[in-house]
Amino acid sequence: MGSPSPTAIYPAAAVHTLDPSRPTAEAVAVRDGRFLAVGTVDDLLRIDGATVDGSLERSVLMPGFVEAHSHTMAGGMWLHTYCGRFDRRGPDGHVWPGCTDLEAVIQRLREAEADLSAAGAGPDEPLLAWGLDPIYYPGERLVARHLDLVSTTRPIFVMHASCHLATVNTALMEFDGIGPDTDMEGLPKDGSGWPIGELQEPAAMFLADSAFRKFWERMRAEESLWNFGGKARNTGTTTLTDLGNRSSTDPAEIERFRKAVDHDDFPARLSVFHMPTPGTPEALEEAAAAVVATRAESSDKLRFGHVKLVVDGSIQGFTARLRWPGYLKGGNGIWVVPPEQVADILRPYHRAGLLIHVHCNGDEAVDVYLEAVEDLLTEHPRFDHRHTVQHCQLTSPSQYRRMASLGMCANVFANHTWFWGDQHASETVGPDRAARMNSARTALDLGVPLSMHSDAPVTPLGGLHVAWCAVNRLTPSGTVLGPEERISVAEALHAITMGAAHQLDMEDEVGSISPRKHADLAILEADPFTIDPVELRDIPVRGTMLGGRIFEAG
Amino acid sequence: MTAGSTRLPLTVVGGYLGAGKTTLVNRLLADPRGQRIAVLVNDFGEIGIDEVLIGEAADDPSILSLANGCVCCSLAEGFAKTLGKVRGMAHRLDRVVVEVSGVGEPAKVARWSRTPGFSPDGVVVVVDGSRIGEQLEDRRIGETVAAQVADADLLLLTRADLLDDEALAAAEAVLQPHSSAPTLRAPADPALLFGLEPVAGGSDADEHEPRDSAHAEHVSCSRVLREPIHRDTLDLWFQVRPRGVVRAKGILRMDGSPDMRSVVQVAGNHTSVTTSGAWSGDEPGGEAGAGAVVAIAMPGTPRAALVKWLGMLDS
Numbered sequence: 001m002g003s004p005s006p007t008a009i010y011p012a013a014a015v016h017t018l019d020p021s022r023p024t025a026e027a028v029a030v031r032d033g034r035f036l037a038v039g040t041v042d043d044l045l046r047i048d049g050a051t052v053d054g055s056l057e058r059s060v061l062m063p064g065f066v067e068a069h070s071h072t073m074a075g076g077m078w079l080h081t082y083c084g085r086f087d088r089r090g091p092d093g094h095v096w097p098g099c100t101d102l103e104a105v106i107q108r109l110r111e112a113e114a115d116l117s118a119a120g121a122g123p124d125e126p127l128l129a130w131g132l133d134p135i136y137y138p139g140e141r142l143v144a145r146h147l148d149l150v151s152t153t154r155p156i157f158v159m160h161a162s163c164h165l166a167t168v169n170t171a172l173m174e175f176d177g178i179g180p181d182t183d184m185e186g187l188p189k190d191g192s193g194w195p196i197g198e199l200q201e202p203a204a205m206f207l208a209d210s211a212f213r214k215f216w217e218r219m220r221a222e223e224s225l226w227n228f229g230g231k232a233r234n235t236g237t238t239t240l241t242d243l244g245n246r247s248s249t250d251p252a253e254i255e256r257f258r259k260a261v262d263h264d265d266f267p268a269r270l271s272v273f274h275m276p277t278p279g280t281p282e283a284l285e286e287a288a289a290a291v292v293a294t295r296a297e298s299s300d301k302l303r304f305g306h307v308k309l310v311v312d313g314s315i316q317g318f319t320a321r322l323r324w325p326g327y328l329k330g331g332n333g334i335w336v337v338p339p340e341q342v343a344d345i346l347r348p349y350h351r352a353g354l355l356i357h358v359h360c361n362g363d364e365a366v367d368v369y370l371e372a373v374e375d376l377l378t379e380h381p382r383f384d385h386r387h388t389v390q391h392c393q394l395t396s397p398s399q400y401r402r403m404a405s406l407g408m409c410a411n412v413f414a415n416h417t418w419f420w421g422d423q424h425a426s427e428t429v430g431p432d433r434a435a436r437m438n439s440a441r442t443a444l445d446l447g448v449p450l451s452m453h454s455d456a457p458v459t460p461l462g463g464l465h466v467a468w469c470a471v472n473r474l475t476p477s478g479t480v481l482g483p484e485e486r487i488s489v490a491e492a493l494h495a496i497t498m499g500a501a502h503q504l505d506m507e508d509e510v511g512s513i514s515p516r517k518h519a520d521l522a523i524l525e526a527d528p529f530t531i532d533p534v535e536l537r538d539i540p541v542r543g544t545m546l547g548g549r550i551f552e553a554g
Numbered sequence: 555m556t557a558g559s560t561r562l563p564l565t566v567v568g569g570y571l572g573a574g575k576t577t578l579v580n581r582l583l584a585d586p587r588g589q590r591i592a593v594l595v596n597d598f599g600e601i602g603i604d605e606v607l608i609g610e611a612a613d614d615p616s617i618l619s620l621a622n623g624c625v626c627c628s629l630a631e632g633f634a635k636t637l638g639k640v641r642g643m644a645h646r647l648d649r650v651v652v653e654v655s656g657v658g659e660p661a662k663v664a665r666w667s668r669t670p671g672f673s674p675d676g677v678v679v680v681v682d683g684s685r686i687g688e689q690l691e692d693r694r695i696g697e698t699v700a701a702q703v704a705d706a707d708l709l710l711l712t713r714a715d716l717l718d719d720e721a722l723a724a725a726e727a728v729l730q731p732h733s734s735a736p737t738l739r740a741p742a743d744p745a746l747l748f749g750l751e752p753v754a755g756g757s758d759a760d761e762h763e764p765r766d767s768a769h770a771e772h773v774s775c776s777r778v779l780r781e782p783i784h785r786d787t788l789d790l791w792f793q794v795r796p797r798g799v800v801r802a803k804g805i806l807r808m809d810g811s812p813d814m815r816s817v818v819q820v821a822g823n824h825t826s827v828t829t830s831g832a833w834s835g836d837e838p839g840g841e842a843g844a845g846a847v848v849a850i851a852m853p854g855t856p857r858a859a860l861v862k863w864l865g866m867l868d869s
Contacts, residue, residue: 177670184668185661203665206634213634278655321694332697335657338571339694364694 007031007050008548011041012061014527017513018497027052028061030519033547037515055550060527062493063512064238064520064544065463066500068411069357069390069453072242072270075228076219077130077457081112084131084161086419088460091230093554102140105132109150109158116154126155126172126211128218130457133161135316135423142167144197157211161458162317166199168208173197178207225260232268234553235462236522236541239501239510240268243357243390244275244308249290254297254304261302267544267551269301269520271504273308273357278337278345288348300518300547306355306505308390309345310336312365315393315428315437316420320362322394328430333362343372350376355505356387357411363394370399373406383407388503391455393437394429400439400446409503410443412495414452414470415459421475435482440470444491451499452492464528467492468537489533521545560831562640563819564650564667565748568660569680570689570699574712574740575653578680582651582744589648591748592640594633633666641671649675651748657698661705673828676821678747679706679735683725684713690728703732707824708747708800714739735822736800736852746772746800746850772800775860776848779868782809783844785827788818791866792825798855804847804867807833818847844868 011027017038025038029047037044044050078090083105086098099105113127127150132142147156147169155172159165173179173195180193184207186200199205205212218224232240247253261270274291276284295305312333313319319333326332336359337345346356360366366389373387388409389395393416395403403410416424416438424434443450452466459465470492473481480486487495501511510520525540543553569575579593640650650672654663660677667674679702682689689699703709711725726737738746783806795802802820814829847867851860 182668185665201662201665202634203662203669206637206666206669209634209638209670213638216634334659335695335698338656341571341656368694 004049005032007036007044007047008053009041009044009047009050010053010056010061012056012059014529015061015513016493016527016529018063018494019512019514021514025513028513028519028521030545030548033519033549035513035515035517035519038513056523059542060524061513062236062522062524062528063497063517064510064522064546065236065496066239066451066504066506066511067232067237067453067456067461067463067496068241068388068451068500068503069243069413070228070241070456070461072225072228072245073219074231074456074461075226076221076224078227078231079128079218079221079224080159080215081108081127081129082131083108083129083158085133085136086460088131089234091227091234091554093234099132102137102142102146105142105158106146106149109147109156113151113154113156123153124155124175126157126214127151128211128215129156129158130215131161132158132167134165135420135427141198144168144170144173144195147197155208155211157208157215159215162314164201164317166205166208166212168197168199168211170197172208172211176208176210182207220256222256222260225257226266228270229260229266229268230554231456231461233544233551234541235464236524236544237461237463238268238518238520238522238544238546239504239506240270241504242270242272244273246275246277248272248274248304249287249294254294257302258297258299262299264549266301267546269303269510269518269546271303271306271506273306274304275308275310276345276349278341281344281348284345284348288352288354291349291354292352303504303506306357307346307349308357308359309342310359311339311342311368312336312360312362315361315416316423318428320393321364321368322362322429323364323367327428329427332364339368342368343375346372347376347379350382350385350387351380353382355385357390357503358388359390360395361391361393361413363396363399366392366395366399370402370406370408373408377406386449386503386505388451390453392443394433395439395443397439397442397446400443400448404447409449409451411451411453411500411503412438412440412443412470413455414438414440414466415454417469417473417475417481418465419459421473421481422477422479425475425479425481436485437482438470439482439485440487440491440495441485444487449499449502450491450495451503452495453500462537463496463522464539464541465537467496467528468533470495471533471536474534489529489536492536493528519545519548523550560644561671561673561817561828562644562647562650563675563817564652564664564672565675565821566652566654566660566664566667566677567680568654568658568663568677568702568705569656569710570682570695570702571656572685573656573680573682574710575656575680577712578678578710578740578747579651579653581741582748585744587745590646591649591651592643592647593651593653594636594640595653637666637669637672644671649748657695658702659705660702664705673817673819673830674824674826675748675819676707676824677705678708678710678821679703679733680710680712680740681725681729682713683711683717683722683739686711686725687728690732700732703729706733706735706822708822709733709735709737710740710742710747711737712740733823736798738800738852743772771853772850773798773853773855773857773860774848774850775857775864776846777864777868778846779804779806779844781844781868782807782812783867784809787867788827791863792820794863794866795820796851796855796859796863798852799860799863800850800852802847802849804845805830806845806847806867807843815845820849 015025029036156169186204312321425431498511501507523542804818
């Protein structure tokens with residue numbers, strides 16, 4: 001036997017392992033990219049060949065955060081100009097202040113236009129922007145006239161946060177031949193018959209052909225994945241998800257992921273969920289077999305082979321499927337797949353032993369998914385399947401109880417309380433149901449394994465913000481929305497580490513500082529267990545450790 | 555920006571899961587009447603947008619699958635890409651049919667037919683005659699089905715052969731509050747659903763011979779026109795169409811743009827005018843006249859009403 005690999009001992013200001021057997025420690029020992037042990041520095045120095053590395057001694061160490069619901073788009077969006085309402089930190093660490101009014105949006109675009117021109121972009125190169133959410137500017141409406149203040153020659157395309165709406169300038173409309181003669185629903189016109197510059201829904205956006213397609217195509221660039229990794233590193237996140245991907249069985253897509261994620265410098269692990277398309281039973285069988293085959297393409301950093309299906313829309317978009325009494329303004333949302341087809345679509349994946357996560361924002365969508373799982377488990381019982389309800393925003397106590405009985409997990413969209421909590425109370429479901437939304441307390445009390453997520457880029461990536469939301473349930477107007485559904489800091493931090501790892505079927509590899517697991521850490525500048533809980537989201541993140549290597553935040 | 559080029563007619567086929575959309579589309583592909591048709595399906599399993607399939611579409615009617623699931627509610631990147639490709643091979647195609655997913659909103663998908671390179675050619679919503687009653691009442695899918703029916707320019711009632719007259723009448727009755735579109739019973743002539751060509755030849759052809767049995771019960775009529783038509787006349791003509799008109803199509807000379815072929819489409823509740831390239835010279839009325847128009851109506855429609863209606867364009 002040769003001598004053991006070198007072992008580095010990292011003393012820290014505090015170590016929270018999220019491993020109940022040894023919840024805290026003085027230092028962490030890392031060997032071969034894995035945690036070897038925790039303990040006092042003296043204890044750890046007894047390890048043969050161990051040396052102390054003091055670089056983290058002033059930091060607080062936690063297991064790296066696990067984001068169980070995000071999209072690689074969260075990186076790609078940063079290839080466009082951010083003009084959202086809230087401050088947001090880019091992958092390079094730059095903080096883009098939130099645009100509190102439309103004047104700020106225009107100013108942001110002016111700066112971006114100047115940058116584009118200074119970088120030598122041709123006159124037809126469109127200025128692409130994202131993140132505008134008109135829900136925050138009641139009484140105002142961004143139209144071409146505003147964007148013409150930015151440029152009368154360069155096409156400008158601003159994608160709204162919902163991705164259902166875009167605003168363009170006059171130069172773009174001229175470039176793409178959009179005018180009074182353009183006959184299209186979703187292209188509002190002014191009194192004189194001219195389009196005002198708003199493109200509603202993708203068909204109308206397609207009129208802005210070049211810019212619209214460029215908006216999405218650019219996000220396929222390699223840089224998009226690297227930006228996603230950068231966002232992870234800046235937020236203490238060491239495991240990401242792409243939930244889900246229709247092309248995940250395509251060798252070219254697998255190679256695209258591999259090239260970035262398996263690179264030594266890529267600072268995160270990534271689990272890519274396959275998104276199935278409805279089809280004939282034979283086509284679905286084949287598809288499931290293809291997904292099973294992709295599991296062999298997995299590596300320590302890159303994971304394939306889980307499944308994600310979308311059943312309904314979003315609550316803030318009034319497209320989630322709600323049980324009685326529906327939305328405040330009346331009506332109900334949309335189905336993305338026919339409800340009676342959910343079990344048929346999932347059957348081959350369930351039978352193949354795959355892990356299934358299903359997007360259900362509304363409680364009626366949850367019912368449909370639970371019925372499907374009940375049918376599938378009756379036909380084909382499985383132990384420890386961990387089928388998960390994603391978003392789970394309006395799930396009732398009886399639904400949670402049923403989920404617990406069925407062995408299912410919940411990944412709750414905790415960030416909603418902050419980003420849309422006020423709007424849920426006033427616009428979507430009213431104050432009573434808003435107070436019951438994202439009920440993490442109920443989920444835990446009824447024994448449902450819990451994680452919580454950002455759904456980046458829908459809300460910004462970052463476990464501490466998600467935890468802060470669930471612990472405080474504060475809204476921008478200062479309301480505590482449903483105080484009874486708050487959970488403790490310890491519970492919230494468990495949800496964004498071990499809870500998420502469990503739902504990704506990775507709890508044996510990540511999620512706690514335990515011997516043998518990957519040496520993945522969130523390196524923090526304050527202790528989330530002792531800080532005032534209302535300051536949780538403000539804790540500076542110094543960076544991460546991934547497989548024993550330190551990545552400093554940008 | 556494409557005023558001078560050919561626009562591909564785009565028909566949308568919608569309807570709830572199991573209504574018979576795929577059967578209908580397969581029938582069309584089996585009997586395309588010499589048309590080169592690209593069918594875009596988004597209930598097509600796991601096949602991605604495939605270069606080979608698209609390549610074959612150059613010569614054959616082919617199916618292009620959408621890799622992006624539900625067209626109307628996804629980010630539609632994939633659909634934009636596919637339509638862009640279809641547009642690129644427009645000169646090798648005669649029409650496009652988009653089959654919407656079982657929960658898709660047909661009217662939303664039909665909006666895409668107003669993007670450059672395409673012209674709207676109606677929304678056909680397929681309804682299972684044996685289940686529509688319970689579907690419209692269903693607490694989960696009722697609104698979805700009702701919205702689909704309301705989007706229809708033409709309704710096609712399937713499983714009609716399984717129903718007696720009473721049940722058929724009941725099915726048509728439950729549809730009525732949701733739609734004023736003509737209701738055809740399957741199997742219907744694809745020409746009724748997916749458009750038809752104006753009469754060939756240069757003579758006044760007031761009689762239009764039925765082509766097959768499914769067509770035979772319907773009442774049809776065509777006319778070659780002599781004078782260019784004013785837009786106001788056409789708008790009025792659309793408004794006063796007789797009850798029961800299923801389809802009408804004309805290639806007309808409008809007095810506002812006499813050098814361009816103006817394509818006039820009626821598909822049940824849908825009406826549209828688009829320009830589609832310059833006159834080729836060998837079309838009916840192309841050289842000196844003002845084009846031609848053909849119409850088909852539901853069985854039982856008085857033929858005189860149809861003749862009078864087409865005559866309006868030439869008075």
